[in-house]
Amino acid sequence: MDTTGSLSFGAAEPDAAAFAQLRADCGWGLLPLDVARQAIAGGLTNITCHDGDRLVGCGRVIGDGAVYFYLQDIILRPAYQGRGIGSEIVRRLLVETRRMISSEGAIGLLSVAGKERFYEQFGFVRRPTDAFGAGMSMHVKK
Numbered sequence: 001m002d003t004t005g006s007l008s009f010g011a012a013e014p015d016a017a018a019f020a021q022l023r024a025d026c027g028w029g030l031l032p033l034d035v036a037r038q039a040i041a042g043g044l045t046n047i048t049c050h051d052g053d054r055l056v057g058c059g060r061v062i063g064d065g066a067v068y069f070y071l072q073d074i075i076l077r078p079a080y081q082g083r084g085i086g087s088e089i090v091r092r093l094l095v096e097t098r099r100m101i102s103s104e105g106a107i108g109l110l111s112v113a114g115k116e117r118f119y120e121q122f123g124f125v126r127r128p129t130d131a132f133g134a135g136m137s138m139h140v141k142k
């Protein structure tokens with residue numbers, strides 16, 4: 001973990017309750033604690049940002065650990081947005097993800113509407129392109 005002012009970045013798994021609360025406070029709905037724990041355990045790598053003891057931002061990478069990787073749950077509390085913290089989280093996740101790719105791989109994400117430009121600065125390409133179709137997803141609610 002390293003510290004800038006009262007902020008500290010780390011690569012350990014976030015506490016499941018704090019992670020679920022952070023998502024909920026940012027308007028993403030409250031995951032049950034056991035589901036949050038399962039989601040975190042199923043990921044490949046994490047970056048957290050704490051202000052003191054409080055989780056204020058995080059990002060995760062999920063995937064097969066060899067070829068295909070996806071950024072997930074890139075979130076910052078609103079009061080901490082616009083200060084370069086989100087960029088630092090993504091930058092650190094990409095360093096770790098590139099380390100896991102031995103020769104060739106792909107890193108994807110599903111951007112929230114309006115956040116595409118944030119990701120373009122890291123080299124992500126907005127789809128569809130001439131070569132690639134639109135990304136697709138399915139939301140499942142039981």
Ligand SMILES: CC(C)(COP(=O)(O)OP(=O)(O)OC[C@H]1O[C@@H](n2cnc3c(N)ncnc32)[C@H](O)[C@@H]1OP(=O)(O)O)[C@@H](O)C(=O)NCCC(=O)NCCS
Pocket residue numbers: 026074075076077080081082083084085086087088110111112114115116117118121
């Ligand atoms: C998206 C998010 C992670 C960005 O983190 P952040 O710390 O606020 O962004 P940064 O301060 O690192 O911004 C870095 C650069 O991206 C730009 N940027 C940030 N958000 C942007 C947006 N929504 N649209 C376009 N550009 C954006 C900034 O202007 C800045 O550019 P600059 O360096 O030229 O000034 C954060 O705003 C957030 O958590 N939002 C709510 C949750 C969310 O929507 N997450 C994305 C899920 S796909």
